[in-house]
Amino acid sequence: MLTHQDNEMLTRTGTGTPMGELFRRFWQPVALSRELPENDGPPIRVQLLGEHLVAFRDTQGRVGLVEPKCPHRGADLFYGRNEECGLRCVFHGWKFDVTGKAVDLPIVPRDSAYHETISIRAYPTREFGEIIWAWLGPKDSVPEVPQLDFGTVSAPHRYVTKKLQECNWAQAIEGALDTSHFSFLHMPAPSVPSNENPDAPADERRLRWIREDPMPRFSILEHDVGFVVGGARRTDSELLYWRSAQFALPSHSTTPSTLPGENHFGYTFVPIDDENCWIYTYVWNPERPLSEEERAHLKGGHGVVAEVDENFRPLRNRSNEYMLNRVEQKTLSFTGVRGVAEQDALVQESMGRIADRTIEHLTTTDAAVVRFRRTMLKQAKDLAAGTEPSAPRHHEGFRLRSGSWMANEGVPFEDVMRERFGDPVGRVIAENETVTK
Amino acid sequence: MLTHQDNEMLTRTGTGTPMGELFRRFWQPVALSRELPENDGPPIRVQLLGEHLVAFRDTQGRVGLVEPKCPHRGADLFYGRNEECGLRCVFHGWKFDVTGKAVDLPIVPRDSAYHETISIRAYPTREFGEIIWAWLGPKDSVPEVPQLDFGTVSAPHRYVTKKLQECNWAQAIEGALDTSHFSFLHMPAPSVPSNENPDAPADERRLRWIREDPMPRFSILEHDVGFVVGGARRTDSELLYWRSAQFALPSHSTTPSTLPGENHFGYTFVPIDDENCWIYTYVWNPERPLSEEERAHLKGGHGVVAEVDENFRPLRNRSNEYMLNRVEQKTLSFTGVRGVAEQDALVQESMGRIADRTIEHLTTTDAAVVRFRRTMLKQAKDLAAGTEPSAPRHHEGFRLRSGSWMANEGVPFEDVMRERFGDPVGRVIAENETVTK
Amino acid sequence: MLTHQDNEMLTRTGTGTPMGELFRRFWQPVALSRELPENDGPPIRVQLLGEHLVAFRDTQGRVGLVEPKCPHRGADLFYGRNEECGLRCVFHGWKFDVTGKAVDLPIVPRDSAYHETISIRAYPTREFGEIIWAWLGPKDSVPEVPQLDFGTVSAPHRYVTKKLQECNWAQAIEGALDTSHFSFLHMPAPSVPSNENPDAPADERRLRWIREDPMPRFSILEHDVGFVVGGARRTDSELLYWRSAQFALPSHSTTPSTLPGENHFGYTFVPIDDENCWIYTYVWNPERPLSEEERAHLKGGHGVVAEVDENFRPLRNRSNEYMLNRVEQKTLSFTGVRGVAEQDALVQESMGRIADRTIEHLTTTDAAVVRFRRTMLKQAKDLAAGTEPSAPRHHEGFRLRSGSWMANEGVPFEDVMRERFGDPVGRVIAENETVTK
Structure with a gap:
C-alpha cells in the first residue's frame, strides 16, 4: 500500500517527473533492431517515457532518434526522406543527421546564421542484444549499455x-x-x-x-x-x-x-x-x-x-x-x-x-x-x-x-x-x- | 423549463448526488435473470448509477453483486473463478461470497487478522419478474421489491x-x-x-x-x-x-x-x-x-x-x-x-x-x-x-x-x-x- | 513565428472569438449546392465555425440554415420532415421556415403567444458558383456574395x-x-x-x-x-x-x-x-x-x-x-x-x-x-x-x-x-x- 503521492511518483515517467528523471539515468530500449532492418530504410515512430520521437537508420547503419517536428514549420519528420546520412523533411527539404544537426537547408539564404544554429533534439543510441537502446539523460556522462x-x-x-x-x-x-x-x-x-x-x-x-x-x-x-x-x-x-x-x-x-x-x-x-x-x-x-x-x-x-x-x-x-x-x-x-x-x-x-x-x-x-x-x-x-x-x-x-x-x-x-x-x-x-x- | 441547478439535480445519479441517493432508496434492476442462467456460471460486468460492479450466480443460485476490485492488489474479479459459493480472484486465489465476505485467502498466514476483516462491497439482490434487482441503499431497512x-x-x-x-x-x-x-x-x-x-x-x-x-x-x-x-x-x-x-x-x-x-x-x-x-x-x-x-x-x-x-x-x-x-x-x-x-x-x-x-x-x-x-x-x-x-x-x-x-x-x-x-x-x-x- | 496569444487569435474561430467575428463579416461556404439537390429533399447536418447547424432546401428551392434544436424540447431538427416550405420536428410537429420563424405549432393552444414569439436561429443563404453560402454576421448590413x-x-x-x-x-x-x-x-x-x-x-x-x-x-x-x-x-x-x-x-x-x-x-x-x-x-x-x-x-x-x-x-x-x-x-x-x-x-x-x-x-x-x-x-x-x-x-x-x-x-x-x-x-x-x- 502506498500513499497517493508515492503512487504518483512511482508511476509517472514523463519529462521532469522524479521517476522520469531516474529512468533517464539508464539506457532505454527504443525498438528491436529488426524494426530498422536496412540502412536508409523507412523511419519509424517511437514513443518513450511520454516523448514522441522518430527513429531511422542512416546510410552508415547508425540509428538516429530525434524529435519529430521540423524546426522550420513543424512538419512531421516521420514522413521525411531517409537519404545520404540524414532525414530530410518533405515540406521544404530541411535535412538533419543522427546527431540532430541541420546538414542541408536548401531554402535558407547562404549567409543565414540558421546553417550553424538550427538543430533538433537527438538522443545517442547503441545496439545491444538485437535491441536499439537510447540515452535520454545528461550527455556529459554517458555510461556503457547495461550488459544484460x-x-x-x-x-x-x-x-x-x-x-x-x-x-x-x-x-x-x-x-x-x-x-x-x-x-x-x-x-x-x-x-x-x-x-x-x-x-x-x-x-x-x-x-x-x-x-x-x-x-x-x-x-x-x-x-x-x-x-x-x-x-x-x-x-x-x-x-x-x-x-x-x-x-x-x-x-x-x-x-x-x-x-x-x-x-x-x-x-x-x-x-x-x-x-x-x-x-x-x-x-x-x-x-x-x-x-x-x-x-x-x-x-x-x-x-x-x-x-x-x-x-x-x-x-x-x-x-x-x-x-x-x-x-x-x-x-x-x-x-x-x-x-x-x-x-x-x-x-x-x-x-x-x-x-x-x-x-x-x-x-x-x-x-x-x-x-x-x-x-x-x-x-x-x-x-x-x-x-x-x-x-x-x-x-x-x-x-x-x-x-x-x-x-x-x-x-x-x-x-x-x-x-x-x-x-x-x-x-x-x-x-x-x-x-x- | 428548469434552472441549470435543477437540471443537474434531476439527471445526475452518481454516488452522493441527491438524485443518486433517491434512486438508492428503491430496488434497481441489475440484469435480466437470463443473463446469469446457471449456478456457478460466468460472472458478468454490470454498471449501475455510475458504479462498476460484477454479478455472479453462486452454487446455490443466489446472485452476488460486488465491487470488481480484489482488495489484495486490485485485480478485476470479473475474470474470477465462480466456484463453490464464491468468486475467486485468479491472481492469488482470494475468494468472496455473495455477501462480500472473504471466505478463503490462501496466501495469507493463518494467524493474520485479514481472515476476519477482509471483505468487498456487496449489495443484496432479489429476483422478481425475471429481473435481478439490487438494493444499493442503507442496509438497516431493506423494503420488499416493488410488486410491479x-x-x-x-x-x-x-x-x-x-x-x-x-x-x-x-x-x-x-x-x-x-x-x-x-x-x-x-x-x-x-x-x-x-x-x-x-x-x-x-x-x-x-x-x-x-x-x-x-x-x-x-x-x-x-x-x-x-x-x-x-x-x-x-x-x-x-x-x-x-x-x-x-x-x-x-x-x-x-x-x-x-x-x-x-x-x-x-x-x-x-x-x-x-x-x-x-x-x-x-x-x-x-x-x-x-x-x-x-x-x-x-x-x-x-x-x-x-x-x-x-x-x-x-x-x-x-x-x-x-x-x-x-x-x-x-x-x-x-x-x-x-x-x-x-x-x-x-x-x-x-x-x-x-x-x-x-x-x-x-x-x-x-x-x-x-x-x-x-x-x-x-x-x-x-x-x-x-x-x-x-x-x-x-x-x-x-x-x-x-x-x-x-x-x-x-x-x-x-x-x-x-x-x-x-x-x-x-x-x-x-x-x-x-x-x- | 507568433506569440502564443497571436497563434490562438489566428486559429480560433468560434462564436465570440476575434477571428470568429472577422470570419462572420464574410459570406461562408456551407455546402455544395449538389448536397441539397432537390426541393423538399433530405436535410443535411452542417458544422461551420464551430456551430452545429441543419441545412434544407424548401419547396421553393430556398436553402434554410438553422440551429438544430427544436425550441420545444430540444429534439434534433435534422431528423425533421422537410415539407411544404418548412422543416417539421418529428417529436411534436413544430414547424419552421427558412427564416427560422415557427409556422405551425400544432400542440400549442390557439391563443398562446408562442405562435408569435417562437423562432429558431437562421442564417441568410445564397447560391453562387454551385456553392451554398451563408451570412453569419450582423443582419443589418448584408453585403453581396464575393464575386470569385x-x-x-x-x-x-x-x-x-x-x-x-x-x-x-x-x-x-x-x-x-x-x-x-x-x-x-x-x-x-x-x-x-x-x-x-x-x-x-x-x-x-x-x-x-x-x-x-x-x-x-x-x-x-x-x-x-x-x-x-x-x-x-x-x-x-x-x-x-x-x-x-x-x-x-x-x-x-x-x-x-x-x-x-x-x-x-x-x-x-x-x-x-x-x-x-x-x-x-x-x-x-x-x-x-x-x-x-x-x-x-x-x-x-x-x-x-x-x-x-x-x-x-x-x-x-x-x-x-x-x-x-x-x-x-x-x-x-x-x-x-x-x-x-x-x-x-x-x-x-x-x-x-x-x-x-x-x-x-x-x-x-x-x-x-x-x-x-x-x-x-x-x-x-x-x-x-x-x-x-x-x-x-x-x-x-x-x-x-x-x-x-x-x-x-x-x-x-x-x-x-x-x-x-x-x-x-x-x-x-x-x-x-x-x-x-
Whole structure:
C-alpha cells in the first residue's frame, strides 16, 4: 500500500517527473533492431517515457532518434526522406543527421546564421542484444549499455521480441517480481491433474509443488544494480524447491523457473507513456544455440512470450477480453485464457491503466513487490535531492541470472544462489574478472 | 423549463448526488435473470448509477453483486473463478461470497487478522419478474421489491427484455410519460391513410383519433408511489378516447394504448451512468398466456420492444442514424425509421446525452413531464433534507395498470380509471386485500 | 513565428472569438449546392465555425440554415420532415421556415403567444458558383456574395468540389500561399528525371526550373480584398519564371501554375471547428468549357483535387498514413504519396491539429505566410476595436486570377501581372466597368 503521492511518483515517467528523471539515468530500449532492418530504410515512430520521437537508420547503419517536428514549420519528420546520412523533411527539404544537426537547408539564404544554429533534439543510441537502446539523460556522462546476460551471448543463443501492454510499467514489472502468483494464475483448473497443465513451464512435480504450497517463504538479497528474490516451497522430500528472480534498475527482471541447462527468460519494461508499456522479452541459453524448433515455437507465442500481431500487440488482449473461454476456465486452466504471457497481461491490465496502490491489502508473499517500490522511490527521491544513482556505472553488474534449485532446509538463500550460479546474488563473472564481493 | 441547478439535480445519479441517493432508496434492476442462467456460471460486468460492479450466480443460485476490485492488489474479479459459493480472484486465489465476505485467502498466514476483516462491497439482490434487482441503499431497512404488475403474473403471461439507450435516464422516461407525441412521432406519413400505419399499436380508428386531435386534455392523479396521467381526445362520436399512463417512483412507467384484453406494456429506466440507461421493457397479459407467435414477434422487435443485438443494443441506433430512410419518411412513416422503440430512441437521444432543460418552451401537453420533474426534484430535495421517501414501503402500491378507454364528455378521469380498472388510479388490488382508499 | 496569444487569435474561430467575428463579416461556404439537390429533399447536418447547424432546401428551392434544436424540447431538427416550405420536428410537429420563424405549432393552444414569439436561429443563404453560402454576421448590413472568378463563369466552364482536412484552417491556407514548397513536396524523387513526374501540374521545363531554384524571390502586392504574391525563379534563359497566387479575405486563394489558356484552380478554406476544415476546391477556364474527359479526371482526384469518398473525405488520409509507400518515396516521388492534394494534406496535418507557431524558424521564402498572418491579425484586432473590415463591401474585388508568366529580369511584379492579366494585381475587370486604379 502506498500513499497517493508515492503512487504518483512511482508511476509517472514523463519529462521532469522524479521517476522520469531516474529512468533517464539508464539506457532505454527504443525498438528491436529488426524494426530498422536496412540502412536508409523507412523511419519509424517511437514513443518513450511520454516523448514522441522518430527513429531511422542512416546510410552508415547508425540509428538516429530525434524529435519529430521540423524546426522550420513543424512538419512531421516521420514522413521525411531517409537519404545520404540524414532525414530530410518533405515540406521544404530541411535535412538533419543522427546527431540532430541541420546538414542541408536548401531554402535558407547562404549567409543565414540558421546553417550553424538550427538543430533538433537527438538522443545517442547503441545496439545491444538485437535491441536499439537510447540515452535520454545528461550527455556529459554517458555510461556503457547495461550488459544484460541475454545480450552477451551470440545471436544463435537467443530470441528477442516485445509485446505491448496496456497499463503502467510498474504494475507490469510487479507481476514479474511476485512469483507467488504462479500458484494460481498460471495453474491448471483445480479439477485438472498437475500432469495436464497446458501452459505452466514446469514438469509435473514442480507444478504440483507450486500448487500445493501457495505461500513460499521469500528471501531478498540486494546487489549493485537491484536485488534477487528467492521463494522456497515444500516438496515431496526433505528438500525445499527454490525459485529466484532478478530485479535490475530501473525495470529489468528475469524469471524463476530455469533449472540448469534450461532456457533463461527475462524482461525489460519500458514506459511508452504512463498508461502503456513495451515489454521487451528475451529467451537465451548460454550453453547451446536455440534450435530452429524452439525458435519457431517462440515466434508463435509460448510461455512468457505472447502471440503478437505485426505491431507487437498481443492477439489476446483487453479489447477481446483475452479470448477468455469460461468453459476452459472450468475444465482446463485457472483463467480460461491461453498463454502465460496473456494471463499476466490479463491481471495486470485488469487493475486499471494505473493501479491504485492506496487501497491494497498486501501480505507476506508480496515481499518483492514491497522491496521493488521502496527501491524505486528511494532512488527517485535521492536523485531529486541531487544524488545520482550508482547502478548505471555498474554496467557489468547487470549480467545476472536466476532460476530454480533444490536445497536442504536451513540453507541460506545466498548459499542456494552460490550453489546454483556460482555467485551469492546470481552475477555472471566474466572470465577475465575477479570476484570482488 | 428548469434552472441549470435543477437540471443537474434531476439527471445526475452518481454516488452522493441527491438524485443518486433517491434512486438508492428503491430496488434497481441489475440484469435480466437470463443473463446469469446457471449456478456457478460466468460472472458478468454490470454498471449501475455510475458504479462498476460484477454479478455472479453462486452454487446455490443466489446472485452476488460486488465491487470488481480484489482488495489484495486490485485485480478485476470479473475474470474470477465462480466456484463453490464464491468468486475467486485468479491472481492469488482470494475468494468472496455473495455477501462480500472473504471466505478463503490462501496466501495469507493463518494467524493474520485479514481472515476476519477482509471483505468487498456487496449489495443484496432479489429476483422478481425475471429481473435481478439490487438494493444499493442503507442496509438497516431493506423494503420488499416493488410488486410491479408484470412481475406478479406467472412466466407464461409475460415477456421481459431490455434495450440500451444512449442518453440520460430522465429524458428517456419523459418520452414515455408524454403521450401527446403519438400524434406525430409514431404516425404514418401524412400522405398515408390511417389504415396503413406500419408501426402504431392501434387499429385504424384509434390511429385516426390520435392523428386528428394532437392536443389531448390531460388529467393527473397522484397515488402512493407516483401518479397516473390520462389524456382525452375527440372521436367520431360524442365519446372521448382516453389514454392513461402510470409513473411510479423513481423510474417506472406503463403505456397508454391497452384496451381490455390486450397486452400491457411497461418500462423501468435504469441509469447506467449519467449519459446512458437501460430500458427494461416488459409485456404482460394478466388474462392469458402470451402465444408462441407473440413471443417470437417480440423477440424480433415489435412496438415498444426494440430489435436488439446480443448485447441488447438496438440494431437501429445513433451510430447508424437509426437506419433512417428519407424516402420512407416521405411515403410511409413520419420519421422514416422502423419501430416505435427506435423512433422514441431517435428523439430522446437527439436531445444530446443530457438534455438541456434550461432552453425549452413547454406547453399544455407537457403536463406529465412537468409533474414528473416536480415530483422527482421534491423527493430528492426532501431526502437531502432528511425526509425518507415513503413510496419504497408501499411495495404493493407498484401493482398498477394503464391503458385506453372510451367515456362520455364530463366524466372525471378517476371515474374513467374506475370503469376501466376498478380503481380510481389503476391499482390492482390483490384478492385477499381490501380497498383502503 | 507568433506569440502564443497571436497563434490562438489566428486559429480560433468560434462564436465570440476575434477571428470568429472577422470570419462572420464574410459570406461562408456551407455546402455544395449538389448536397441539397432537390426541393423538399433530405436535410443535411452542417458544422461551420464551430456551430452545429441543419441545412434544407424548401419547396421553393430556398436553402434554410438553422440551429438544430427544436425550441420545444430540444429534439434534433435534422431528423425533421422537410415539407411544404418548412422543416417539421418529428417529436411534436413544430414547424419552421427558412427564416427560422415557427409556422405551425400544432400542440400549442390557439391563443398562446408562442405562435408569435417562437423562432429558431437562421442564417441568410445564397447560391453562387454551385456553392451554398451563408451570412453569419450582423443582419443589418448584408453585403453581396464575393464575386470569385470561378463563380462568374457559366457552369460548363467549371468544376467545384470540396475535401475534408483534419487540421486548423490557417495552416491549410498557409500551405496554399507558400509556393516555395513546390520545389520539394510535389517533386519527383531526386533520382527521377524531371520528365517523369507523376504528379506536378507542369511540363518538364517548368518542373526543372522549380526543382533547380528552390529559393524564389517573392514580391507581394496588396489590393482591396487581400494580396497577390509572386515568386520569380531562374530558367534556362535570361528570362525569369514567375508564379503568382492570390489571397482574398478571409480564406480564399488561387494557385500559381496556370499559363495562358490553361485551367485555373482555387480554394476556399472553411473552418468546421478549430481542428478541421473544409477545402472548397474549384477548377475553371474562362475561355472554354471543361471537356468531359477533364471532368471525369477531376472526379477521380487530380492535382489539387483530392480523391474523396462519398462524404468528401480523402481516400488517402491521416488514418491510413496517406497510403504512404516508402518504395515509391525512394524511386518515384518525393513523398511516396499519390496526389498533390494528398501531399499538401500530409504536411499540413502533420503539424498537429493546430500548428504551434511559437517554435517555428521562418526564412525569406515564407514571405507570403508572414504577410497572411499579419493581415489576418490586423483585421481581427481592428474589428475587435470597432473598425469594420472594408473588403466585404468590395464584392467585385474578389474576381481575381493568378498563374505563371515569363519576364525579363528587372521587370517589377506589377508589370508582370499587367502583362499576364491586364491588371497590376490580377483583377478581372467586368466589361461595363472602368479601371479605377
